Amino acid sequence: MKIPVGYTFAAAAASFKKPGKLDLGAIVSRTPAVAAGVFTTNKFQAAPVLQCKEMLADGRKMSGFLANSGQANACTGDEGRANCRETLNLAAKALGVPADELLPASTGVIGAQFNMQKWADVMPALNESLSTAGPEDTARAIMTTDTVHKLAESSFTLKGGEVRLLGMCKGAGMISPKMATMLCFVACDADISAEAWQTMLADCVNLTINRVTVDGDMSTNDCVLALANGESGVAIESEDDYVLLRKHLLAVLEELAYKIVMDAEGGTKVAFIEVSGAKNDLDAEKVARAVGNSPLVKTALFGSDPNWGRIICAAGYSGADFKAEDLVLKIGGVLVFRDGTPEPGDMDDLLKPIMKERDIVIHIDVGDGPGSSMLLASDLTREYVSINADYRS
Amino acid sequence: MKIPVGYTFAAAAASFKKPGKLDLGAIVSRTPAVAAGVFTTNKFQAAPVLQCKEMLADGRKMSGFLANSGQANACTGDEGRANCRETLNLAAKALGVPADELLPASTGVIGAQFNMQKWADVMPALNESLSTAGPEDTARAIMTTDTVHKLAESSFTLKGGEVRLLGMCKGAGMISPKMATMLCFVACDADISAEAWQTMLADCVNLTINRVTVDGDMSTNDCVLALANGESGVAIESEDDYVLLRKHLLAVLEELAYKIVMDAEGGTKVAFIEVSGAKNDLDAEKVARAVGNSPLVKTALFGSDPNWGRIICAAGYSGADFKAEDLVLKIGGVLVFRDGTPEPGDMDDLLKPIMKERDIVIHIDVGDGPGSSMLLASDLTREYVSINADYRS
Missing domain, CATH: 3.60.70.12 (L-amino peptidase D-ALA esterase/amidase)
Incomplete structure (x- = not known):
């Protein structure tokens, strides 16, 4: 050093x-x-x-x-x-x-x-x-x-x-x-x-x-x-x-x-949340934060569960300005959702090995705007709860 | 019925x-x-x-x-x-x-x-x-x-x-x-x-x-x-x-x-978060939501830990417009914090029995404005994580 x-x-x-x-x-x-x-x-x-x-x-x-x-x-x-x-x-x-x-x-x-x-x-x-x-x-x-x-x-x-x-x-x-x-x-x-x-x-x-x-x-x-x-x-x-x-x-x-x-408290995963195509960077950040802070997305990450609906749900309540039908979701490079519809095929089979990795890339494109953002998010685990429920005892 | x-x-x-x-x-x-x-x-x-x-x-x-x-x-x-x-x-x-x-x-x-x-x-x-x-x-x-x-x-x-x-x-x-x-x-x-x-x-x-x-x-x-x-x-x-x-x-x-x-997923507590004295109702709601959604406040509730600093911290990042020195915090009727300073005395002794209850009233006054809000919030528990990590398995 x-x-x-x-x-x-x-x-x-x-x-x-x-x-x-x-x-x-x-x-x-x-x-x-x-x-x-x-x-x-x-x-x-x-x-x-x-x-x-x-x-x-x-x-x-x-x-x-x-x-x-x-x-x-x-x-x-x-x-x-x-x-x-x-x-x-x-x-x-x-x-x-x-x-x-x-x-x-x-x-x-x-x-x-x-x-x-x-x-x-x-x-x-x-x-x-x-x-x-x-x-x-x-x-x-x-x-x-x-x-x-x-x-x-x-x-x-x-x-x-x-x-x-x-x-x-x-x-x-x-x-x-x-x-x-x-x-x-x-x-x-x-x-x-x-x-x-x-x-x-x-x-x-x-x-x-x-x-x-x-x-x-x-x-x-x-x-x-x-x-x-x-x-x-x-x-x-x-x-x-x-x-x-x-x-x-x-x-x-x-x-x-x-x-x-x-090294997040109790963390076992790192999600790289990339958002592109937003109206502006602030809107892209809203989507990234909503997804990265969603307890349901974070517990799915912890459970290695390809429950991608929770990612879309969080993007939907983020407050960012985009059209629902424009959202394209990829997880670990695999196309999961576009045109308001899930991709055909057994998504679970494709996504399960990706979700088991420590680092998981979630890409959310919400249109053809110039706005983009990136966020590193940890998962939410039983250990996080234990650490913080008993922090002072 | x-x-x-x-x-x-x-x-x-x-x-x-x-x-x-x-x-x-x-x-x-x-x-x-x-x-x-x-x-x-x-x-x-x-x-x-x-x-x-x-x-x-x-x-x-x-x-x-x-x-x-x-x-x-x-x-x-x-x-x-x-x-x-x-x-x-x-x-x-x-x-x-x-x-x-x-x-x-x-x-x-x-x-x-x-x-x-x-x-x-x-x-x-x-x-x-x-x-x-x-x-x-x-x-x-x-x-x-x-x-x-x-x-x-x-x-x-x-x-x-x-x-x-x-x-x-x-x-x-x-x-x-x-x-x-x-x-x-x-x-x-x-x-x-x-x-x-x-x-x-x-x-x-x-x-x-x-x-x-x-x-x-x-x-x-x-x-x-x-x-x-x-x-x-x-x-x-x-x-x-x-x-x-x-x-x-x-x-x-x-x-x-x-x-x-x-009956929140894994929940063991109900916090009644009351906010008063805000500039308007929307600002009061921002404070109530920041406190009620804070994972650190929610884990402290679960642990029955009178870690009141986390409540004030959440109010501080809520985005609501108020002066830090105006905030008055009461938990279960007990005055905890005002004028930017904790109340004297052994707060832990006073608050511990209150935090052990199922229903906990948190009152946050942020000034002399007309805005108020109320929020019912659950705690965040290991069980919540378990339920949602394993939801589909």
């Missing part, structure tokens, strides 16, 4: 989760970096989300991220905001960076206040880990119900030299496409302007992380934060440079998006 | 479902009745829905309903429409009513064509049952994954005499609030104009059946059909008469709506 130049990692166990489990992580850049962020659009924004937005508003460079799992610090009012600032003070001292250059993120149970004593107690361990922890430990520290940690990397060479990108995220549940979902951190050593970096991040997030759904629930804490510290010495100057960096950022985020859905 | 005057019932086993199970039902009025209907707004409307809409369009009186379970006759194209008409011909002959006065309804798997031989074979049994079957058997014949049949009745007296209302429905899954959900039949012996009956039905459905959600999936076959045959000899003439009949129709539909949620 190629680590971008100038970044170090920290991870420690603060007993926010079960004692001994990594639940506090940090990424530090020795050079203040250009910083970009994309955040949840939920009305109730967690204290760390509000804090990040405030810090990024004035375009200052940032030196790292601080992220904890186990508690969301959301719906915690003024006390939550004050606690968030105090954790930055404590961690900045321990990590040797200015407190106003450390971006916070939290994930876990909504509504409970931090136990500040635990934060104070863990700081020596966090400091000590900074020299030894790799990105894997930090990626583990931000997990909640995730079963695997999620990393992605990419690198490329320009005339100035090699540029490296490293991304990590946590996903699992309370995952929905309408925003920057879950926690995601990207470290890059390119030299790029703050404005270009922010534009590129928002653009790439919209094509990747915002195109996944586990349960249609949009979290209060979602954010994607990205640093570019310039330490590779490679400047992104020309249009071609920009396009190349964008391609690699997109690849990193695409990989993380797939990993989120693959 | 008071049967409205002039109605008889039929029920038979046609092997659409497992052999021997009642899966075809009919209600016949010996006098042609004023008829009203409310239908799904799904773009893909089942053959019987299209047929009913065509039949009701010209305001003719109707003599009954014919309903089968096991197959939805949806997404079946022209062949499905022709089959639907043929089933009406067969059943009308067997039941002794004109074919163009029998309203069809179907529920079950989407996309498969009827086996017309089974329809022909069952007609003698349907005819025979007409004299003996009660409304219970007919209500059983329309069940799919329902675990109990669902009936409701009401009656009242005007100066002309007694008026009786009888309603039956099937629910269980693919249940969402945006339309007339599931199959529901109402028989009434009042003498009322077609226009007033239709207005009253649409109005009452909107306040009851359209206010329930099991899984947010809107079916292709949903309809509420209602007959008023005038056989009580009681005319609904004055404004007061209208108000009284409306009150009783509302009561019948309210009871059926509750029964649908109580």
